Amino acid sequence: MSQQVNPKAGLDALLTPTNCALILIDHQPFQFAGLRSHDSQTVVNNVVALAKSARLFNVPTLLTTVVEERGGYLVKALQDVFPEQKPINRTTINTWEDPNVTGWVKETGRKKIVIAALWTEICLAMPTIQALGEGYEVFIVTDASGGVTLEAHEMAVLRMVNAGAVPITWTVFASELQRDWAREETVPALAQMMFEHMGNVGTSLAWELQLLGSGKPR
DSSP: OOOOOOTTSSGGGSOOTTTEEEEEEOOOHHHHHTOOSSOHHHHHHHHHHHHHHHHHTTOOEEEEEESHHHHOOOOHHHHTTSTTOOOEEESOSSGGGOHHHHHHHHHHTOSEEEEEEBSIIIIIHHHHHHHHHTTOEEEEEGGGOBOSSHHHHHHHHHHHHHHTOEEEOHHHHHHHHHOOTTOGGGHHHHHHHHHHHSTHHHHHHHHHHHHHTSOOOO
16 A cells, blocks of 8 residues: 655655745735734844845745735835835735736746735735645745734634644744755855844854854844
């Protein structure tokens, strides 16, 4: 009898720069105004770091907003990571119901989709559940997302996990893409991101580099 393969286990279950695409949904002022599950500054920090990770490893990334003429433009720190990209401005609450978004996903040819959104219970949950039903593997970045209450965020994550989503954080995303410190081409930029976005970890790394005489962070 043949052994059934678990798609969520094994080396192929991990993310690589060539097997995934990233969608960042509705990190806008209106959504941040209602955010109560996380500190807003922390979510901004994490989603910007997530975007920088995707940019560093050339992961296809889509920015999208909902009714931006009322809800506001994408937060500047995030837009600045992809200054050349105009976010897709939707009317659909469920991002996966916008053909511009799903068309972009199909063009990437990638089946592992990484998503972060505000709010978790709506703008992250809806596209995640639909994409899972259409055969995509969906990774939800929980610390670059947030809900209107902690309960709303946690129940949404539980719902998505039960549907088959894989919860990760932005540092997991960056680490799976890097995978090996011997891949030295991306190490300096990744270290710089640690200085800028990982708090005590970045401080400790800077201290270690100074002790080793390997230079100082810019």
